[in-house]
Amino acid sequence: QKEVEQNSGPLSVPEGAIASLNCTYSDRGSQSFFWYRQYSGKSPELIMFIYSNGDKEDGRFTAQLNKASQYVSLLIRDSQPSDSATYLCAVSSDSWGKLQFGAGTQVVVTP
Amino acid sequence: DAGITQSPRHKVTETGTPVTLRCHQTENHRYMYWYRQDPGHGLRLIHYSYGVKDTDKGEVSDGYSVSRSKTEDFLLTLESATSSQTSVYFCAISVGTGGQPQHFGDGTRLSIL
Numbered sequence: 001q002k003e004v005e006q007n008s009g010p011l012s013v014p015e016g017a018i019a020s021l022n023c024t025y026s027d028r029g030s031q032s033f034f035w036y037r038q039y040s041g042k043s044p045e046l047i048m049f050i051y052s053n054g055d056k057e058d059g060r061f062t063a064q065l066n067k068a069s070q071y072v073s074l075l076i077r078d079s080q081p082s083d084s085a086t087y088l089c090a091v092s093s094d095s096w097g098k099l100q101f102g103a104g105t106q107v108v109v110t111p
Numbered sequence: 112d113a114g115i116t117q118s119p120r121h122k123v124t125e126t127g128t129p130v131t132l133r134c135h136q137t138e139n140h141r142y143m144y145w146y147r148q149d150p151g152h153g154l155r156l157i158h159y160s161y162g163v164k165d166t167d168k169g170e171v172s173d174g175y176s177v178s179r180s181k182t183e184d185f186l187l188t189l190e191s192a193t194s195s196q197t198s199v200y201f202c203a204i205s206v207g208t209g210g211q212p213q214h215f216g217d218g219t220r221l222s223i224l
Binding site: 004031032034036042043044045046049088090092094095096097098099100101102103104 | 146154208209213215218
């Protein structure tokens with residue numbers, strides 16, 4: 001059984017601080033890693049994807065991948081109240097693109 | 112905007128009735144997916160398609176069937192709906208090959224009484 005694990009939260013972050021979200025996965029053959037943001041009652045929105053070990057930065061977001069440790073993380077710098085949402089980690093292990101999702105981490109940015 | 116439209120957006124129906132959800136895309140993407148989202152489970156893959164008439168099962172396919180007779184439409188059918196299929200259903204497309212990022216439609220909230 002392939003598993004993707006995330007802390008459910010809520011993760012409370014002061015405005016302007018860095019939010020750090022973690023995700024572990026069980027399938028060593030995993031190839032593609034994605035972070036989605038989901039506001040309550042809305043659909044998931046892609047914010048980052050990463051395929052290789054190391055860091056990938058896009059604006060205030062940084063994704064970090066460590067395949068040896070089977071760990072992917074998301075950093076949100078200068079957190080804003082609009083970043084309050086649930087963040088979903090998703091992992092793909094094949095060329096069909098079938099995604100395995102974690103249950104999500106709720107982030108609450110407090111003014 | 113990935114050009115994905117799901118219909119209906121909301122539906123309430125009774126146990127034992129057939130239900131069909133539609134996912135329509137406007138950009139000719141090859142890969143399409145159906146997921147369901149339930150509290151505590153995240154999103155789980157039901158079925159996926161890699162071309163016209165090419166479909167396969169996902170993690171939670173029991174009780175569901177799909178069809179793709181045209182590139183732009185991917186239909187999800189519950190032949191005889193059960194209360195356990197009450198959920199939010201999302202369609203997604205992959206913008207390139209299967210391993211590329213997926214973009215989601217707005218979802219269908221389905222309640223089975």
